[in-house]
Amino acid sequence: MVEKRTPLPVADAVRRVVEQVRSIGTELVYLQESYGRILAEPIVASNDVPPFDRSPYDGFAIRSIDSKGASGDNRIAFKVIDHIGAGEVSAKKLQAFEAIRIMTGAQLPEAADAVVMFEQTLETARDITIRKPFIPLENISLQGEDLQKGEVVIEQGSFINPGTIALLATFGYSQVLVSKQPIVGILSTGTELLAVEDELEPGKIRNSNGPMIVAQLKRMGLRCKMYGISVDKLEESYQVVKKAAEETDCLITTGGVSVGDFDFLPAIYKKLGAHVLFNKVSMRPGSVTTVAIANGRLLFGLSGNPSACFTGFELFTRPALLKMMSATKLYMPHTKAILGEDFTKANPFTRFVRAVYDGEIVTPAGFNKSNAVSSIARGNALMVLPGGSRGYTIGDSVDVLLLGVEEGSDTWQL
Ligand SMILES: Nc1nc2c(c(=O)[nH]1)N[C@H]1C(S)=C(S)[C@@H](COP(=O)(O)OP(=O)(O)OC[C@H]3O[C@@H](n4cnc5c(N)ncnc54)[C@H](O)[C@@H]3O)O[C@H]1N2
């Protein structure tokens, strides 16, 4: 008798996984090594940015009051009393009708409250003249106009992007507190699997899921521990899974989760005493995706079918790993798009179609069965067609989840 499994709606399955995840702690890393990590402390501005009033142009610092009444017919002259570049501070204080030649980034001299660009002046040996009045603070980059001391600039749990690095540097963080990264194990199960370098043999295929997951992890900045390929034999697979589960924070297996005679993951979970969160999700591909917990560690039993495996990782494993790192944005960003071609297949389960999204239109990325490899490579998004729908036609508005973004969304939006 085939075991009867009760499918769980995708949103519930995602929630069930995420709820179980505990964070794995923090560590200090050098700023240069922090790109792509998750910030474990808020960035607080330790100074105003900019820290002083400064010139945004190459030109002349003046007192705006002296420019009153200037026009083409009434050019006003200023005596140039000093010359400063960025990094230099003038010791002089402007008096009436005096100017200081100042370069972009240099601190505004005392009493100056406007900057005249070179292009707005006529220069003689010692003087400049201008032909328009300036208002107070015209052409000034004000202290604190970007950020003010004490303000929380980036929240803890954010992805450290190049801009975050710039901020950390701005505020003198030579080391940054980030979340530790989980050790993720990958085991590909299947007697039919050959290593990448092997020649094809009758009935066999090369293991593509293993390398694909390595890359999915790499896209998140994570490394993994490889447990290779295990053949479909219960005791052998059990030993590898047991060892791998002990050595990692999270173990991803592929294949062997369905109801076949050689699908041993369900028996392995039982033998491990693992708590199975679900073993059937109302989605396609990936309906057999199974998630279990053994000794507080998450075991992702992804389907062997490549498209199902890929989708299972993006929908369940990725948010869980992000949550382990206390990230706040766990989910793929969601958008709406116009369907670029008919998709007539009915969807008893929610269908995640590997698709190409161009910012407006979304089109299935070719052959789209669960066993497809090609459409994974060709797609940059998952088009989501809800369960119970009868098929879609060109021009329909559909849901899209974006793949491969640095930082996603803080809510599951489907
Ligand atoms: N009677 C039923 N049969 C199946 C059901 C079902 O509900 N009742 N579900 C089907 C669905 S849906 C899927 S998806 C697959 C899932 O199978 P498993 O997760 O158990 O995976 P395997 O049986 O081990 O392999 C499936 C397929 O994928 C290929 N594969 C496996 N590993 C890899 C790999 N590392 N790289 C590339 N390709 C891989 C494998 O050769 C098979 O072709 O079950 C259906 N059956």
Ligand code: MOO
């Ligand atoms: O788990 Mo399967 O991928 O639904 O076709």
Ligand SMILES: [Mg+2]
């Ligand atoms: Mg199977």
